[in-house]
Structure formats: structure tokens, C-alpha cells
Amino acid sequence: MIIKPQSKIKDYQSGLYLVSTPLGNLDDITLRAIETLKKSDFILCEDTRVSKILMNKYEIKSDLISNHKFNEKKNISKIINFLKSGKIISIISDAGTPSISDPGEILINTCIDENIAIFPIPGPSAVSTAISISGFSDKFLFYGFFPEKKNEISNELKRLSEFNHSLVFFVSFKKINKIIPELKKYFSGRKIIFCREMTKLYEEFIRDNVDDLKPFxxxxxxxxxxxxxEKKDGKINSHKLSESDKVIINKMINKFSIREITQIISSNKNVPKKVIYDYCLKLKNEI
Structure with a gap:
């Protein structure tokens, strides 16, 4: 089915508009997003100080309402009353598409229950932006933010490692070093990319093999x-030992036989036994 682009857009009507905003570079906003925000009676935003920077750049005069994870439930009744009275209300996040790991889900579900119209205004998304430059499979699972407790994070990563597709998640750099050991434990043989400050002045993409990860x-x-x-099909994902594998073998070489080391490493790593055996043999000859 071919869908032709609309040459005319229907007039704005009362309802909730989910408006995507730039990840960092303010030039990434769409023309429709600007128009929608200008037409809005109220704009719900996570941090009014952050949103005012965008509003000032595009001369958007609509009233801002603070709407974050700590007060979104309290705001529901007031916002629903505005919508039922015929107001046009937009919701934005500090960056990207609202309601994706950001406030919005509670309000959206209430609007669905109350039969209030909801309109998506598409645009920037950290998820699609990261996937697009990763070089990994475009079949992916988006998780969002992980729980706070370490054992819960470990359990989630273990479960997610069973999926064959690429995995996308958000994490604070304050936690990144805490989860690196878990990533190496459950995602051995895979590649990883850290996307930081996307579209901003200090944009950075850090690519590595999961097995070679070190704390920042x-x-x-x-x-x-x-x-x-994504998880590679078949048992063998790599024909080389990672640096971390070599460190482990070096520690084992005087305690176990080559055959035992080969068996232990091959049971946990997707590396051919011959590669492991040859490396062990080389170490033995050097001793």
C-alpha cells in the first residue's frame, strides 16, 4: 500500500499532542512541531527552564506547565478538565519523543479512558538515532532505564541476553561502571556502542567489543x-580470543592442563576450541 503525503493539514482540534523535541541541537525541530506548540493553549514539560530555551528560540508564547515524574499524577485532574473544555495541550520532554522513558504514559492512558483525542507529532528520538548509526541489526528491543538495585539489573540483563535482536537502553554514566561486569557476563561475543551527547557540541560514539570493555x-x-x-546465529561468534579471555587463561595456565582450560573457556565463550588450545600451547612453550 502506498500512502501519499498530505498536501493540506487539517485544522488543529482539541486534544493532547505528543510533540517530539530536539535531542540537543535546536535546529532539529520540525516545522509541524513549532506550529503545534504555537497553537497550544498549554505545554506540559519536564523542566520549564530547559523548555524555555527552545520556546525563546522559536518565539513560542504558549503557557508552560511543569509536568515531571514527581507531579504528573497530581496534574492529571487539572489537565483532563482543560482538555474536556476544548483546550489544545501539548506534552514534550526535555529531549526527544515524550512518554518514552519520560512522563506521559499516565496522562495518555487517562485520555484513552476518557475518549480524548491524542495526536503524535513525530520527530527526534534517541532510540532511532542510536540504532541508525550502530551498524547493528535494525530488529531491536528497547528497554529504557534499568531498575535501581544491582541484583534486579543483573536479572534483567540475564533475561534480555536471551533475545536474538539488538538491545537499546538508557543509562546514567554514574551507573555505567557498575553494569559493565554484568554486560561482559551476559553479552559475551557481541559488540556495543555508547552514544553520548548526541547532536550536541561534544557528541561522542564509543564502539567496542563487550568482552574487551573496561571501566571508564x-x-x-x-x-x-x-x-x-544482535546475538549471532550458531555457536561460533568469534574466531579470536578477547584480551579478557587471554588474561583468564594466563591465570589458569599453571593450575590446569591445556585440555581442562580449553574445556572451561569453550563452555563459556563462543570461540573455537582449536584457537583456545593453540593459545594455551603457545603459553606453555614460553614458560
Missing amino acids: EKEPKGECTVVIS
Whole structure:
């Protein structure tokens, strides 16, 4: 089915508009997003100080209402009353598409229950932006933010590692070093990319093999979008030992036989036994 672009857009009507805003570079906003925000009676935003920067740039005069995870439930009744009285209300996040790991889900579900119209105004998304430059499979699972407790994070990563597709999640750099051991435990043989400050002045993409990950010596600030590559079909994902594998073998070489080491490593790593055996043999000959 071919859908032709509309040459005319229908007039704005009362309802809730989910408006995507730039990830960082304010030039990434769409013309329709600007028009929608200007037509809005109220704009719900996470942090009014952040949103005012965007509003000032595009001369948007609509009233802002603070709407974050700590007060969104309290705001529901007031917002629903505005919508039922015929107001046009937009909801935005500090960056990207609202309601995706940001406030909005509670209000959207209430609007559905109350039969209030909801309109998506598409635009920037950290998820699609990270996937697009990853080089990994475009069949992906988006998780969002992980729980707070370490054992819960470990359990979630273990469960997610069973999926064959790419995995996208958000994480604060304050937590990144805490989850690196878990990533190496459950996603061995895969590739990873850390996307930081996307579209901003200090945009950075850090690519690595999961097996070779090391803790960040200096934790970058802010949040990060992380993409892990898909699980490869078949048992053998790599024909080389990672540096971390070699460190483990070096520690075992004087305690176990080559055959035992080969069996142990091959049971946990998707590396051919011959590669492991040959490396062990080389170490033995050097001793």
C-alpha cells in the first residue's frame, strides 16, 4: 500500500499532542512541531527552564506547565478538565519523543479512558538515532532505564541476553561502571556502542567489543544511549580470543592442563576450541 503525503493539514482540534523535541541541537525541530506548540493553549514539560530555551528560540508564547515524574499524577485532574473544555495541550520532554522513558504514559492512558483525542507529532528520538548509526541489526528491543538495585539489573540483563535482536537502553554514566561486569557476563561475543551527547557540541560514539570493555577511568556526565549488537546465529561468534579471555587463561595456565582450560573457556565463550588450545600451547612453550 502506498500512502501519499498530505498536501493540506487539517485544522488543529482539541486534544493532547505528543510533540517530539530536539535531542540537543535546536535546529532539529520540525516545522509541524513549532506550529503545534504555537497553537497550544498549554505545554506540559519536564523542566520549564530547559523548555524555555527552545520556546525563546522559536518565539513560542504558549503557557508552560511543569509536568515531571514527581507531579504528573497530581496534574492529571487539572489537565483532563482543560482538555474536556476544548483546550489544545501539548506534552514534550526535555529531549526527544515524550512518554518514552519520560512522563506521559499516565496522562495518555487517562485520555484513552476518557475518549480524548491524542495526536503524535513525530520527530527526534534517541532510540532511532542510536540504532541508525550502530551498524547493528535494525530488529531491536528497547528497554529504557534499568531498575535501581544491582541484583534486579543483573536479572534483567540475564533475561534480555536471551533475545536474538539488538538491545537499546538508557543509562546514567554514574551507573555505567557498575553494569559493565554484568554486560561482559551476559553479552559475551557481541559488540556495543555508547552514544553520548548526541547532536550536541561534544557528541561522542564509543564502539567496542563487550568482552574487551573496561571501566571508564573518568565518568562522563549525563545520560547515555547504549546499543548492544544482535546475538549471532550458531555457536561460533568469534574466531579470536578477547584480551579478557587471554588474561583468564594466563591465570589458569599453571593450575590446569591445556585440555581442562580449553574445556572451561569453550563452555563459556563462543570461540573455537582449536584457537583456545593453540593459545594455551603457545603459553606453555614460553614458560
